[in-house]
Amino acid sequence: MTTQFSKILKLKEGRNIRLTYEGDDTIRIDAIDGVNLIDPTICADALPVPGPIRTINGIPPDVNGNFVLDPSDCLTIDPGTAMLTLKDTCSKSCCGCNELEQLMTGLSSVESQIAALKSQIQSVEAQQSQLIANLVSSIV
Numbered sequence: 807m808t809t810q811f812s813k814i815l816k817l818k819e820g821r822n823i824r825l826t827y828e829g830d831d832t833i834r835i836d837a838i839d840g841v842n843l844i845d846p847t848i849c850a851d852a853l854p855v856p857g858p859i860r861t862i863n864g865i866p867p868d869v870n871g872n873f874v875l876d877p878s879d880c881l882t883i884d885p886g887t888a889m890l891t892l893k894d895t896c897s898k899s900c901c902g903c904n905e906l907e908q909l910m911t912g913l914s915s916v917e918s919q920i921a922a923l924k925s926q927i928q929s930v931e932a933q934q935s936q937l938i939a940n941l942v943s944s945i946v
Contacts, residue, residue, distance in 0.1 A: 822837060880895055880896030
């Protein structure tokens with residue numbers, strides 16, 4: 807969800823959060839392990855902290871907790887900072903310039919037919935209004 811604000815927003819450190827100004831337009835947010843946190847063993851309602859990912863589509867990790875991503879001939883996986891980029895290297899556009907030109911010509915034809923149809927509808931509406939007015943005047 808994207809939200810825009812019209813005022814300057816201020817960031818404030820929390821009980822176990824540290825904010826660090828990195829320079830220019832960057833602020834680093836660090837969660838400080840163990841600071842101001844309650845030990846889950848003394849909290850009656852505490853849930854156990856799970857691992858980051860337990861399964862992917864029901865498949866568990868190996869004994870070291872790792873998943874192996876094995877790309878095919880048509881898929882490349884590029885690592886980034888806290889991100890993986892998956893690229894399909896085999897798919898191609900389903901149409902070329904000639905097909906696109908035919909589609910655009912067809913679209914133009916449909917647009918002109920729509921304009922002609924709108925004109926005919928307006929003409930029929932005008933004729934219908936005139937017919938109703940003539941009928942009403944002849945009844946009175």
